[in-house]
Amino acid sequence: MTAKCSLSKKLPVEDYLVEERPYCVPMGDEVEEIFPAACRNLLPIDLKGSTGCGKPAEE
Known part of the structure; x- marks a missing residue:
């Protein structure tokens, strides 16, 4: 059985789309080392x- 969300009919999605990337400051070595290592090893x-x-949803 598939559940339906009644809000999707009442709230237009276009009003809630993010138009620009959120500002993010890297902490330590996360961008240069941690994220690529996780990607190589297929780790979330x-x-x-x-x-x-x-926090970004999914890209």
């Missing part, structure tokens, strides 16, 4: 932070 990365802090 858990981005932690409070709601609305700029």
Whole structure:
């Protein structure tokens, strides 16, 4: 059985699209070492932070 979301009919998606990338400051060696190593080994990365802090959904 497939559940349907009634909100999709009431809230237009276009009003909530992100038009520009969120600002992000790398911490330590995450960009140069950790992210590429995780990608090479097919490992997921858990981005932690409070709601609305700029974590990307999926790219």
